[in-house]
Amino acid sequence: MSQTGKPRIAVIGSTNVDLVTYLKRMPKPGETIAADSFAMGQGGKGANQAVAAAKLGADVVMVGAVGEDAFAGTTLAHLAGYGVDVSHIRRALGISSGVASILVDPSGENVIMIVAGANGTVSADDIRDASADLMTCDLILLQLEIPLAAVYAALEFGKKHGVKTLLNPAPATPALDPEKVNLASFLTPNETELAILTGMPVETETEIATAAKTLIAKGVGTVIVTMGSRGALLVEAQAVTHIAPVKVSPVDTVGAGDAFVGAFARYYASGLGVVPALKKASAYAADSVTRRGTQDAYATEAEFDRICAAPTNG
Numbered sequence: 116m117s118q119t120g121k122p123r124i125a126v127i128g129s130t131n132v133d134l135v136t137y138l139k140r141m142p143k144p145g146e147t148i149a150a151d152s153f154a155m156g157q158g159g160k161g162a163n164q165a166v167a168a169a170k171l172g173a174d175v176v177m178v179g180a181v182g183e184d185a186f187a188g189t190t191l192a193h194l195a196g197y198g199v200d201v202s203h204i205r206r207a208l209g210i211s212s213g214v215a216s217i218l219v220d221p222s223g224e225n226v227i228m229i230v231a232g233a234n235g236t237v238s239a240d241d242i243r244d245a246s247a248d249l250m251t252c253d254l255i256l257l258q259l260e261i262p263l264a265a266v267y268a269a270l271e272f273g274k275k276h277g278v279k280t281l282l283n284p285a286p287a288t289p290a291l292d293p294e295k296v297n298l299a300s301f302l303t304p305n306e307t308e309l310a311i312l313t314g315m316p317v318e319t320e321t322e323i324a325t326a327a328k329t330l331i332a333k334g335v336g337t338v339i340v341t342m343g344s345r346g347a348l349l350v351e352a353q354a355v356t357h358i359a360p361v362k363v364s365p366v367d368t369v370g371a372g373d374a375f376v377g378a379f380a381r382y383y384a385s386g387l388g389v390v391p392a393l394k395k396a397s398a399y400a401a402d403s404v405t406r407r408g409t410q411d412a413y414a415t416e417a418e419f420d421r422i423c424a425a426p427t428n429g
Contacts, residue, residue: 122384128161129260167377297334370409
């Protein structure tokens with residue numbers, strides 16, 4: 116906990132400017148179609164998770180990099196506006212900030228193309244430079260939109276200093292070093308990422324549990340598989356627990372996984388058990404898809420408390 120009594124979370128990861136186009140259907144290869152509307156916002160898996168946790172009342176510090184362009188100042192101001200400590204987000208000279216071009220159809224499904232930009236410069240040196248603040252945290256969140264060397268350095272840092280870590284292996288890559296992954300306290304793949312990590316089928320809950328157990332057998336402490344509208348599956352050495360989904364009508368699913376991770380981190384770091392924290396995360400992620408956008412669509416702590424208190428949400 117921080118000196119304020121709030122859960123203290125570090126996020127080591129990416130910041131992106133999201134360029135979002137809403138269209139009636141996805142174009143086919145070589146096809147040009149008219150789109151309905153366009154919006155520009157803030158994203159990046161790291162920044163999304165940081166904002167979700169901060170909007171829910173956590174004390175959040177972020178480690179990362181922005182570029183030498185007009186997007187950099189906007190990104191830093193946006194994060195700081197939500198209360199995220201940006202003192203460890205470095206400006207990388209001679210390179211662009213991260214950019215994500217996103218296509219969204221009426222069902223809320225999306226296609227995302229990412230230019231890493233400054234995110235590709237994040238390194239073990241950034242973890243070292245932020246070490247004093249990282250050691251004060253309850254939990255460190257990591258994703259794969261920064262170089263693997265930086266992710267590994269952070270996992271090793273957490274293990275060495277007794278700080279729990281959560282690795283969200285997105286976007287997944289078979290290049291992940293299994294021995295490094297095993298250092299994570301929590302691993303949170305979705306079904307596709309689990310398939311890439313294990314090379315196993317993940318069509319059914321039984322198959323998902325079987326695949327996740329192979330990661331447990333290799334040393335990962337806890338695997339949390341997000342399954343979209345089917346909820347989530349908590350896989351531990353001795354038990355498998357299904358976390359029921361919260362039914363909503365999706366408008367835009369971009370950033371839902373990050374909302375889930377940020378919310379889980381906030382509630383787990385505050386002292387809730389894993390299962391209660393996951394139930395909170397499931398409800399928070401479900402609410403996030405009922406509005407367009409990512410960070411701006413995430414509910415604040417007060418808004419989420421009202422949602423959870425409503426009769427339809429138990």
